[in-house]
Amino acid sequence: MIEKTYEPGSVEGRIYEQWLKANAFAAGAGAAPGADTFSIVIPPPNVTGSLHVGHALNNTIQDILVRFNRMLKKDVLWQPGMDHAGIATQMIVERQLMEAQEPSRRDMGREEFLRRVWQWKGESGGTIMNQLKRLGASADFSRERFTMGENGAPDDQMVRAVTKVFVELHERGLIYRAKRLVNWHPGLETAISDLEVENIEVNGHMWHLRYPLADGVTYEFPIEFDEDGRPTAFETRDYVIVATTRPETMLGDSGVAVHPDDERYASLVGKFVDLPLVGRRIPIVADEYADPSLGSGAVKITPAHDFNDFEVGVRNDLEQINIFTTRGEIIDTAPEAYRGLDRFVARKRIVVDLTALAEENSTRGLDHIEDKKIMVPHDEKSKLVVIEPFLTDQWWVKADVMAGPALASVREGRTRFVPQQYENTYFAWLENIKPWCISRQLWWGHQIPAWYGPDNRAFVAHTDFEAQAAANAHYGKPVVLRRDEDVLDTWFSSALWPFSTMGWPDETAELKRYFPTSVLVTGFDIIFFWVARMMMMSLEFEKTEPFHTVYMHALVRDEKGQKMSKTKGNVIDPLALIDQYGADATRFTLAAMAAQGRDIRLAINRVEGYRNFVTKLWNAARFLEMNECRRVEGYDAKANRLPLNRWIVGATARAATAITKGIADYKFNEAANAAYDFVWGTFCDWYVEFAKPIFMGDDASAKAETRATAAYVLDQILKLLHPFMPFVTEELWAETGKHGPARDGLLMLQEWPHLEGLEDPEADADLNWLLNVISxxxxxxxxxxxxxxxxxxxxxxxxxxxxxxxxxxxxxxxxxxxxxxxxxxxxxxxxxxxxxxxxxxxxxxxxxxxxxxxxxxxxxxxxxxxxxxxxxxxxxxxxxxxxxxxxxxxxxxxxxxxxxxxxxxxxxxxxxxxxxx
RNA sequence: GGGCGUAUAGGCUCAGCGGGAGAGCACUACGUUGACAUCGUAGGGGUCACAAGUUCGAUCCUUGUUACGCCCA
The missing domain is CATH 1.10.287.380 (Valyl-tRNA synthetase, C-terminal domain)
Structure with a gap:
């Protein structure tokens, strides 16, 4: 007997166990012999992560595709796994150490610290995988992978993959080491990539500073103008005014730039200024970077702390003077008064000191302050820490070179984006791509396979043994090598995910079978971080695209359209939805709202509505059971006599077509709505109502035909809804399997309905008339x-x-x-x-x-x-x-x-x- | 500043689309009906943001305007 009410909480866990026990998620489960493959790699969630509504959407869509294709009897692999998430994970463990008042990372040393991170990963990492199971995800968990492998050891396959890619890209000249300005995180004391920086507009100031000319030089500076803008009055100055939003960087100034065509300053090019507070003599150079229309037209140049100034410095051969420690404090080579001060404290102190100078002498020090909105680079994650351009030695990937094939793949249609508009985003970024800084001054991650000789020459090699041999050969004698302490950007290993998870660099059967993958399902926010880089790496190493289709889904917002965030308190927890409404209702809601190219504003009342739909289905099945609608061996849907039954099987066929097309076209909302309308609006509202008098009547043959048809249609409905609502359908499959011919196994491994040819226009006309009269x-x-x-x-x-x-x-x-x-x-x-x-x-x-x-x-x-x-x-x-x-x-x-x-x-x-x- | 996107029911969340404006929620009325009140039946409600253009015909295509959102600088 089907229970009176459906209780997802008590059914879902049991059903999930059945699936696992039947090995139904395993690669190739239920596949027809010689079937085509269908493979998806999961966007690996952070090992620190927990399921948020974005993950729920992402994995619901993947699961719909996977279950659908499995029912098409294809050879399906959904490859799951997690990302080690270098920075985030390291921070969590460091915070734990602090809270437990244990020795800090640096105090306990690298080896012990890493042991602790692995321990934490083993204990509480991967919560999210269990949460995915609550959602009903049918990934092959026996194949779960981690971007750092089992244990991070050099001979671990996932580590070998990373090492091989690094070494070979280095050999091919696509990875190099160079001293460049990087985006430096003074809190974490590591470099980050430009993608991890978010420029935020803040209310700032422009400080106008007077820099005195050296050697007694003076010039005439225009101060009054006629209507045509021609100067009519001049004053003699022995200083230039430069404007800056960051006065503290003056400690690192090594020049002042003016535009080569700026007549006001023409006589000063090649002269010098005496840098206030520091006393350094620095040159005035002509460079087109200086914009005559901005401020005074003269700019201070700090090559070691500004990306533009760096370029100016290179062009004009200016000194690169670093003024900060890795923590963003003034270094000891700076004037004594400022040493050890934090960046922002130093700024205040310098402004005070320049103001004092101005009070003594009106041609010195601070000229004036202007309020201005300025863009300040922040750490993209916390949005709190100001990122510092910082001059260090780092490893870089020549992303511009690797971008070429990745662009061509999409331009030439070998990989397509759905919706297509995202191709523009992809193109725009790849066409202007900058070198990718891949080294991070962290401990948690893939350690860079580079070793340094006594003269700091780098030997990049697969193993320390290999590096040692190369070094010994190079120096002509045994030398002591020191391994690079740094690790790789997390995204470096994620970029290999589609093939590393399948065993690469070993030539495995899985790799041969399931790579390239069929489709990547992901959010548009990681097109650059991940999608583009997978394209580059796969094309470089496997000479083929990692996936044929990239389905970009929307961002899930709250119902007012705001991005969900913990600080706003508007986060909808998918697990709470699952607890309250069931996984099926949660999934169905996300699918029904996943219209292409549009953000999802998740409204709870929609979830409630689809929970009601689950109930409706349940009750319909229960009603059929009560009326002895049992499946009949050898039932032929084409042999129905009654118009009612001929009509409903035709309507089922139409619904099947619409649902199939919706999923195949990645229009999940259309598929979901077609299913909803058919099941509720046609099957329950009309067919079941029409069937009632027959069930209660005494026409035995009509009764038999209708019972058999009702049972048949319900079977089709369960199959058609299964990708969207796997739990309730599987449960009903089992319940309805208790009568009539034995089921051959789980619903999730049944074949998708092929109902072509069941349409019956004559019966449709009869029933439409009937509906019309009654309405x-x-x-x-x-x-x-x-x-x-x-x-x-x-x-x-x-x-x-x-x-x-x-x-x-x-x-x-x-x-x-x-x-x-x-x-x-x-x-x-x-x-x-x-x-x-x-x-x-x-x-x-x-x-x-x-x-x-x-x-x-x-x-x-x-x-x-x-x-x-x-x-x-x-x-x-x-x-x-x-x-x-x-x-x-x-x-x-x-x-x-x-x-x-x-x-x-x-x-x-x-x-x-x-x-x- | 450049790019992308969105504007549809006097309320909310959203479909759709070159030839007859839709769903769910909310709302109103009714509900003795042997699956279901997590329900049923019926009902009200929109010059499809604004303007111009293309077309025999525009909610749909083009351009512009306005508003909002996102990405990049």
């Missing part, structure tokens, strides 16, 4: 305020043979569903009746003494008004010679038949109205 009676009853309890007679006038035949076949149905007393064909409409028109016939509900004539007249008049409007519209079109001449004939025919139908209807209703007065 019309119901509508009239409501509008006439007829109590639901009142059973009325229905009179039909002017029916043709078809209608009579239909009426004979369906009298009991109509009587029941429209709550009638009896139905009789008559030759005349009784006076005082409410009337309506279906087809050629006019129908009447004799309500004399009961209906309000005026209300009925108004109702009919309103209908006529609508029809008149429609007729007028069509007439106008048909009267237009251009329309008749140019519109396609089928459109014209359609308009004509619409017009006829409307006129016919209007006339009949008009006649009904006339009878009332």
């Amino acid at each position: 019309s009676v119901r509508s009239v009853r409501t509008e006439m305020n007829v109590p639901a309890s009142a059973k009325l007679p229905l009179i039909m006038v002017g029916a043709d043979e078809t209608t009579l035949r239909r009426l004979v076949a369906s009298t009991s149905l109509i009587t029941r569903l429209a709550r009638l007393e009896e139905i009789s064909p008559q030759s005349e409409i009784p006076s005082g009746s409410a009337q309506f028109v279906v087809g050629e016939a006019t129908w009447a509900l004799p309500l004399a003494g009961f209906i309000d004539l005026e209300v009925e007249k108004a109702r009919l008049a309103k209908d006529i008004g609508k029809l008149e409007g429609e007729i007028a519209g069509v007439d106008k079109k048909l009267a237009n010679a251009q329309f008749v001449a140019k519109a396609p004939t089928e459109v014209i025919e359609e308009q004509k038949s619409r017009r006829e139908a409307a006129i016919d209807r209007r006339d009949r209703i008009g006649a009904a109205l006339a009878r009332l007065s």
Whole structure:
């Protein structure tokens, strides 16, 4: 017996265990012999992560695709795994050490610290994998991979993959080491990539500083102008004014730049200024970077602490003077007064000191301060720490070179984006890509396979043994090597994910079978971080694209359209949704709202609505069971006699087509809605209602056919809904399997319905007529305020043979569903009746003494008004010679038949109205 | 500043689309109906942001404007 209520909480865990026990998620489970493959690699969630609603959407979509393709009997692999998430994970463990008042990372040393991180990873990392299981994810968890492998050891396959890629890219000249400005995180004391920096606009200031000219040099600076902007008055100055948003960087100034065409300063190029507070003599250079229209037109140049200034410095051979420690404090080579000060403290101190200078001498020190909105680089994760351009030695990937093939793949259609518009985003970034800084000054991650000799020459090699050999050969004697302490950017290893998870660099069977993958499902926010880099790495090492299709799904926002964030407190926890409404309702909601190219505003009431849908399905199945609708061995859906049953199998076929097409086109909302409409709006609302009188009647053969058909259609529904709602469908599959022929296994391994050829236009016409009559009676009853309890007679006038035949076949149905007393064909409409028109016939509900004539007249008049409007519209079109001449004939025919139908209807209703007065 | 996207029911969340404006929620009325009140039946409600253009015909295509969102600088 199917329970009275469906309780997801008690069913889901049990069903999931059954799937696991049956090994139904394993690669190739249920596949037809020799079937095509379908493979997906999961976007590996951070090992520190927990399931948020974005993951829920991402994995719901993957699971729908995977379950669908598995039911198509393909050889399916959904490859799961996690990312070691270098920075995030290291921070978590460091914080734990701090909270437990244990020795810090540096105090305990690298080896012990890493042991602790692995320990933590083993204990509490991977929560998210269990949370994915709650969602119903059918990934092959036996193949779970981690970006750092089992234990991070050099001979671990995942580590070998990274090492091989690094070494070979280095050999090919695509990885190099160089001293460049990087985005430096002074809190974490590591470099980060430009993608991990977020520029945030803040209210800042522009400080205008006077730099005195050296060697007694003066010049004439224009201070008044005529209408045409020509200078009319000058003053003699022995200083230049430079403007900066970061006064503290003046400690590292090594030049002042003016534009080569700026006449005001032409005489100063090649002269020097004495840097205030520091006393350094620095040159004035001409460089096009200086914009004459901004501020005074002269800019201070700090090559070691600004990306633009760095370039200016290189062009003009200016010194690169670093003024910060790795923690963003002023270094000891700076003037004593500032040593050891934090960046922002130093800024204040310098402004104070420059102000003091100005008070002593009005041609020195601070000129003035201007309020200005400025863009400040922040750490993209915390959005709190200001990122510092910092000069260090780092490892870089020549991303611009590798971008070429990655661009070509998409341009030439070997990989396509869905929706396509994201290709533009991809192109725009790859066309302007900058070198990728891949080294991080962390401990948690893939340690860079480079060893340094006594003179700091780097030997890049697969193993220390190999490096040692190379070094010994190079120096001609045994030397002591020191391994690079740094690790690689997390995204370096994630970039290899589609093939490293399949065993690369070993030539495994999986790699051969499942790579390249079929589709990547991910959010657009990691196109650059991940998608583009997987493309580059795969094309470089496997000479093929890692996936044929990239499906980009939307961002999930709250119902007001705001990004969910912990600080805003508007986070919807998918696990809470699953607890409250069930995994199926949660999944169905996400799928139903996943329209392409549009953000999802998740509204709880939608989840509630789809929870109700789960209940509806449950109850329908329960009703069928109660009415002994059992599957029949050898049932043939094409052999039905009753129009009702011929109609429903045809409608099922249409629904199957729509759902199949929706999933295949990545239009999950269309598939979900087609399923919802069919199951609720057609199967439950009409078919089951029509079936009731048959079940209660005594026509044994009709009863048998309808029972068998109902059971058959329910089976199809369970299959069609399974990718969206795996739990409730699997449970009902088992319940309905208790009667009738034995099931051959789990629903998730059944074959997807192929129902072509079941459509039956004749039955459709019969049933549409029936729906129409019943709806019309119901509508009239409501509008006439007829109590639901009142059973009325229905009179039909002017029916043709078809209608009579239909009426004979369906009298009991109509009587029941429209709550009638009896139905009789008559030759005349009784006076005082409410009337309506279906087809050629006019129908009447004799309500004399009961209906309000005026209300009925108004109702009919309103209908006529609508029809008149429609007729007028069509007439106008048909009267237009251009329309008749140019519109396609089928459109014209359609308009004509619409017009006829409307006129016919209007006339009949008009006649009904006339009878009332 | 450059790029991308979105504007559809007097409320909310959203479909759709070159020829007849849709769903769910909310709302109103009714509910003695042997699956389901997590329900049923019916109903009200939109000049599809604004303007111009293309077209026989525009909610849909083009351009512009406005508003909002996102990405990049």
